[in-house]
Amino acid sequence: MKEKIYKYLLEKHETITPEQILEKFFYTFDKPIPQAEKIVDSILSDDVRFVKEESGFWSVKKQEKKQSLHDIVFSIIEYKTIPINNKKELPVLLAIAQVKNFKPVSKKIFTIDIPIKISNEIQNKRETLISQTEIDGKFLTNLDTIYESLTGSVLVSDSPCKTMDRLNWFFRQNGKFELEIEKINLKDLSRKLIPGHKNKTVEDIADGLNISYHSPLNFSERTDLFIDIWIELLDKLKKINIESIEDLNIFLTDTFEWVNFSNYNFDEQFIKDLPSSPGVYLMKNKEGEVFYVGKAKNLKSRVESYFANRYDVDEKGKKVLSDIYDLQIETTGSELEALLLENKYINQYQPELNRQFKIHHLKEQKYLERRVIAFLPSQMLNTITLFLVNGIKSAIRYSFNKDKPDIIVLKNTVQQFFFKNSKNENSFSSEQIEIIWRWLYLNKNKVNFFNVDDCGTLDKCLEITRRYISENKLFLEKIHHC
Numbered sequence: 001m002k003e004k005i006y007k008y009l010l011e012k013h014e015t016i017t018p019e020q021i022l023e024k025f026f027y028t029f030d031k032p033i034p035q036a037e038k039i040v041d042s043i044l045s046d047d048v049r050f051v052k053e054e055s056g057f058w059s060v061k062k063q064e065k066k067q068s069l070h071d072i073v074f075s076i077i078e079y080k081t082i083p084i085n086n087k088k089e090l091p092v093l094l095a096i097a098q099v100k101n102f103k104p105v106s107k108k109i110f111t112i113d114i115p116i117k118i119s120n121e122i123q124n125k126r127e128t129l130i131s132q133t134e135i136d137g138k139f140l141t142n143l144d145t146i147y148e149s150l151t152g153s154v155l156v157s158d159s160p161c162k163t164m165d166r167l168n169w170f171f172r173q174n175g176k177f178e179l180e181i182e183k184i185n186l187k188d189l190s191r192k193l194i195p196g197h198k199n200k201t202v203e204d205i206a207d208g209l210n211i212s213y214h215s216p217l218n219f220s221e222r223t224d225l226f227i228d229i230w231i232e233l234l235d236k237l238k239k240i241n242i243e244s245i246e247d248l249n250i251f252l253t254d255t256f257e258w259v260n261f262s263n264y265n266f267d268e269q270f271i272k273d274l275p276s277s278p279g280v281y282l283m284k285n286k287e288g289e290v291f292y293v294g295k296a297k298n299l300k301s302r303v304e305s306y307f308a309n310r311y312d313v314d315e316k317g318k319k320v321l322s323d324i325y326d327l328q329i330e331t332t333g334s335e336l337e338a339l340l341l342e343n344k345y346i347n348q349y350q351p352e353l354n355r356q357f358k359i360h361h362l363k364e365q366k367y368l369e370r371r372v373i374a375f376l377p378s379q380m381l382n383t384i385t386l387f388l389v390n391g392i393k394s395a396i397r398y399s400f401n402k403d404k405p406d407i408i409v410l411k412n413t414v415q416q417f418f419f420k421n422s423k424n425e426n427s428f429s430s431e432q433i434e435i436i437w438r439w440l441y442l443n444k445n446k447v448n449f450f451n452v453d454d455c456g457t458l459d460k461c462l463e464i465t466r467r468y469i470s471e472n473k474l475f476l477e478k479i480h481h482c
Contacts, residue, residue, distance in 0.1 A: 078095040095109045159185075160183035277299060333379045337397075
């Protein structure tokens with residue numbers, strides 16, 4: 001929508017009131033002036049192409065000669081912090097790397113001195129971190145040089161507003177004006193250029209771009225990886241004829257483009273209405289055959305990525321768009337359940353496009369006899385799903401209402417499975433048990449689960465299980481782990 005407003009103002013060479021914007025572009029006629037101003041401000045104020053005049057009217061910046069991406073200095077800024085408590089972090093290192101003409105031109109790492117009292121433990125961590133990094137100087141000592149180098153550049157960060165706010169705090173405290181420079185959100189750009197890939201971390205984006213790196217990365221190496229990623233993204237922008245910062249801003253604010261749905265048994269609105277929950281999607285051809293099964297943490301985001309018009313659709317993406325006729329969606333309470341359901345459907349349908357990965361046997365002995373109870377979300381309101389896993393022998397799943405759990409069923413379930421080793425018709429296959437263990441291992445710091453053998457008795461297991469089900473605070477704290 002912002003793009004439509006921009007093109008209209010650019011063509012008409014005029015200013016427009018907030019009420020006119022709502023009426024013309026959002027078909028809203030009855031908003032009072034203060035509310036109209038607030039709504040339009042929230043839509044346009046973060047876009048550098050729009051100008052709000054003293055009268056409250058809106059216009060666009062006059063078009064000047066476009067500055068080529070080759071001529072722009074991009075300042076890549078990274079912080080390294082140490083957590084102080086659950087809410088605060090102590091910034092210790094600041095990296096500033098600059099790229100011009102699609103090449104790195106500088107990289108410097110500075111230490112940050114914070115005038116607050118910190119514990120000996122935090123101080124030791126800070127000193128260790130600094131000793132392991134090649135330092136170019138102190139941030140405050142080099143403040144004038146840093147301020148000058150950033151002036152007129154474009155900031156690149158995975159959280160640019162937070163990064164700029166933190167920098168400007170230092171500048172204000174030391175008698176300098178706040179920097180007002182353009183900002184590029186690395187995550188937003190990677191989402192547009194490599195849709196469907198994770199982009200929570202720099203490492204995620206590197207994986208999406210097939211950039212190789214060794215892990216774990218120290219702070220300096222992570223900054224180097226950030227530079228490689230940015231240069232690769234600039235090359236991708238060049239391939240789709242985005243040659244100026246103005247073009248880039250338009251590209252980032254463009255609405256989602258869809259492929260032609262005329263050959264499908266579903267439309268664009270069906271995709272827009274998909275839930276943002278974990279689940280599985282089955283793609284079918286005109287004959288009703290399932291030719292691909294996929295799982296997702298976020299069904300809406302994942303499925304949307306197939307139908308975005310983009311320049312670098314891979315062979316699998318082309319095959320999907322040419323063969324698909326119908327789409328079946330099944331939501332789950334967690335990613336683990338989506339993985340298990342995906343495995344079930346792949347084995348059931350043997351889809352053409354699924355490259356069935358081989359489940360290798362777990363070699364670590366620690367899994368062979370370990371017995372755990374894991375607690376996961378459920379699709380049903382006020383319900384928790386329990387996964388009971390007995391080494392690599394067997395696993396079952398049960399759901400309980402956390403407000404009114406059936407204690408008798410709960411006791412019988414735990415007793416029969418762990419203490420009497422009774423067989424259960426709802427048990428998983430050996431392949432699925434491998435999937436459960438691998439997922440629990442990868443998510444061990446995010447999921448509540450405890451070791452049954454640490455409890456010793458049935459009553460102790462029941463006590464912990466009942467507390468997990470009924471006490472929200474305990475559930476969030478993740479006290480018990482294997």
